[in-house]
Amino acid sequence: MEELKIRPGVILTEICGEHVLVAAKEAREVCPYVSMISESGAFIWRQISRGAKSSDLLPLVLEEYEIEDPEQAKTMMNGFIRQMLESGYLLEEGEENEKE
Amino acid sequence: MVYQTEFAGHSLRYSFKKPNTRYFFRPIPRRVEQNEYDLRLTEEQFSRMRKLVPPTSTDSYTEYRALIAPTARKLLHWDCCILHAVSFVYREKAWLLIGPSGIGKSTQYFNWQRLFPGEITMISGDMPVIELRKDAFWIHPSPWNGKERVCSRLSAPLGGLVLLSQEGENRMERVTEKEMILPVLIHLLARPEEEWEARAIARIVDGMLRNAACWKLANKGDDDSTALLRGRIGEEADLRGRA
Numbered sequence: 001m002e003e004l005k006i007r008p009g010v011i012l013t014e015i016c017g018e019h020v021l022v023a024a025k026e027a028r029e030v031c032p033y034v035s036m037i038s039e040s041g042a043f044i045w046r047q048i049s050r051g052a053k054s055s056d057l058l059p060l061v062l063e064e065y066e067i068e069d070p071e072q073a074k075t076m077m078n079g080f081i082r083q084m085l086e087s088g089y090l091l092e093e094g095e096e097n098e099k100e
Numbered sequence: 101m102v103y104q105t106e107f108a109g110h111s112l113r114y115s116f117k118k119p120n121t122r123y124f125f126r127p128i129p130r131r132v133e134q135n136e137y138d139l140r141l142t143e144e145q146f147s148r149m150r151k152l153v154p155p156t157s158t159d160s161y162t163e164y165r166a167l168i169a170p171t172a173r174k175l176l177h178w179d180c181c182i183l184h185a186v187s188f189v190y191r192e193k194a195w196l197l198i199g200p201s202g203i204g205k206s207t208q209y210f211n212w213q214r215l216f217p218g219e220i221t222m223i224s225g226d227m228p229v230i231e232l233r234k235d236a237f238w239i240h241p242s243p244w245n246g247k248e249r250v251c252s253r254l255s256a257p258l259g260g261l262v263l264l265s266q267e268g269e270n271r272m273e274r275v276t277e278k279e280m281i282l283p284v285l286i287h288l289l290a291r292p293e294e295e296w297e298a299r300a301i302a303r304i305v306d307g308m309l310r311n312a313a314c315w316k317l318a319n320k321g322d323d324d325s326t327a328l329l330r331g332r333i334g335e336e337a338d339l340r341g342r343a
Contacts, residue, residue: 011299014302015285015305016278016281016309018278018281022298024292024297024298025295028291028293034282034285034286036281
């Protein structure tokens, strides 16, 4: 998997204990304005925002949620990342430059 | 020339492109003897709205409509914003009916007035100002009141929110705060351009939902649906009265 980064302008907020992504600045033109994400999605998001490498994400998820089945965690994590890439909230390293 | 008006007790100074724009506001903004202002439309904002309003609209009306979103963003400085909703006062609390245009928000208000005259008072027929305070959440009038232009100068603390949908039957049920997050966000008139604005919007919506009873009304827009709405809101008011 390519390295991931958060699209500039996408902000993770919390409303009534729920995790909500808001597209501001330049992200407004390319992403859905708002989306709710799960607790585990927010955890993955925070790791990416802290600069975690793609290869570090699965071990971090396994540790955080004490999941015994790595395949199950991987499926969940990949599903979230795919969804975030499709909606444009996340970018693969170099993707933004390619579009420019 | 600069004109000043109030939103939730906060002053905003406008430099209108068209002097007649001020006559769409209620109350009409007063002229102030200074050159500094808080808001003036850009050509781009004006042109964008020109494409959205009916072709026969005057420049002044176009400017009046185009000022909604920038005003909503400006209000974020005071933890206020503008929400697309019908808002009225019932038993000293403000209630908000939200949903897309044409869903029957105004119909519910006018039905209620006709069936139970004098029980409720409109705050804003289309776009109230909402305000997060330290200990409560308040609803205020704004200059944008929809095609019926029904409004008052009344403000009140928030009682609850009702999300409307049109269906073949009338049904009203409590919903969780979580279910209201996206509908409320979508109906806020401010779209953030800066990170602090996104965070302010999240803070306001959080405060709003924590202070509100949240309901969903599937309705046919008939008198029975309004009686149902009144009944549920009345029960809510009774509960709060006993608390």
